[in-house]
Amino acid sequence: MLEPAPKDTLQVVFLDVGQGDSALVVFPNGKTMLIDGGETDQGRRLVQKLQQLGVKQIDWLVATHPHSDHIGGLIQVLKSLPVLEIWDIAMPFESPVYRDFLLAARAAKTPDGKRPAFRKVRSGLKLQPVPNISVSVLAPREPLLSGTRSDPNNNSIVMRIDAPGGSLLFTGDIEREGRQRLYDARANLGTDVLKVSHHGAANGTDKAFLNRVNPRVAVISVGAGNRYGHPHKETLALLQGKRVYRTDLQGDIIMRLGADKKLQVATTRSTPARQSADEKTTRPPLTSAVVGSRNSKVYHTPECSQLPKPENQVRFRSAQEAEKAGYRPHACVEGE
Ligand SMILES: [Zn+2]
Ligand SMILES: [Zn+2]
Incomplete structure (x- = not known):
């Protein structure tokens, strides 16, 4: 069940948007941050879920990178809810969905009818929504990476949230080059909860990275039966021994971090019997044309x-x- 967050709690909901990413952060003072929104066809459902969660406005709407499985659903959010600030990496990217996203961003409204601030986000940006909770942007950094397998993925906004109840790391879709850059910048990566990069693709995670992050809990945002075979079995093998939550198996994943340092996790779908990390994942054959x-x-x-x-x-x-x-x-x- 999706319900509004109790007062004085940091609540993070990894929303099931099929093959894509979306997470809603509600700070103890009620301020909200929406990180990505899945594909365009998920937009209406996403807005409904936000309403169930009691969200009246988005204070920070974050597009980690311009791929459609991250920004598509944000278009409907921009049309449906007041938004105060939009975060984007502002890298040149040609796609109909990104164009629609920018148009929706331009037409969006703050609660008092103004235009939301559009912020080009780089590492070093820090936010303190409440005195004891900080949001730190670790990537991307100038100049943006270019010539990698996927520059949009590698230039994803990476950020950590540090709260008395624990810490979370959001990685977008960064791949090897993006990880290397985090190491070069000596970013503090150790966190309790890791949003696994790139829907559990093998290029999103490796052993060295997991050693640095050393998460207690890992979340994979991924669609059931997707044509990429995400999450890859290599990633699941690396995560063996951690508590792994998956949106394809468990639906929306609701985390509450209280001041008592206890991390509570609930899911909207019950955990299937065979959900351990060594579960055989059947990689669907890439049979589409x-x-x-x-x-x-x-x-x-x-x-x-x-x-x-x-x-x-x-x-x-x-x-x-x-x-x-x-x-x-x-x-x-x-x-x-
Ligand atoms: Zn993605
Ligand atoms: Zn991507």
């Missing part, structure tokens, strides 16, 4: 915004078929 580019020998999902010109397109029945023909996946295939 893909589109190859004759020139670059790269293949894309049919929905990719960077499809080759029609005359250069080659159709394959599946990713496997494309790879057999010597094509490699575009960033869109690994999952946003």
Whole structure:
């Protein structure tokens, strides 16, 4: 059941938005931070859930990076609820969803009818919503990373929340290069709760990172039966021995951090009997059709915004078929 947070508690709800990310933070004084919002088609459901949670306005609306599985649902939120401040990495990114997000951001309203502040977020930004709780942005840093497997992923906003009841680390979709940058910056990564990066993809987590974070609890925000095979079995193996929560199995995950240092966790769906980290995850075969580019020998999902010109397109029945023909996946295939 989703209910408003009790007073004087830090409540964080990892919202089940299918294949995507969304987390609502409610500070003990009632101020709210929404971190990502899943795909566009999740927007209405997301707004309903926020209303069930008693949210009347969003104080900080955070877009960790411009991929559709993070910003899509935020568009409906911007249209439905007053928003005080919008956080974005402001990296040049061409996509219809990001364009719609920016338009919705421009048209959004604060509770007194003004335009919300649009903040280009970089590491070093610190916020103290209540005297004993801080929000610290650890990434991205100038200049933004470029030339990585996925620059939007690697430039995700990474932030930690430190409260008397515990700490949380939000990682967006950072991959190897993004992690390396956190190490170079000597960021303090040790936290109680880790939002596992990139929906549990193998490129979002490694042993060295988990050693640094050393979380008691890990949360994977992921859709059931997604075509990327998230979470990858390598990630689940690394998380063995931790308390792992997954939105595909448990629905919305509600965490309350009280001053007594106790971390309470509830979920809207009951935990299936076989939910341990060594559970066999069946990776669904990538059987959906893909589109190859004759020139670059790269293949894309049919929905990719960077499809080759029609005359250069080659159709394959599946990713496997494309790879057999010597094509490699575009960033869109690994999952946003
Ligand atoms: Zn993502
Ligand atoms: Zn992404």
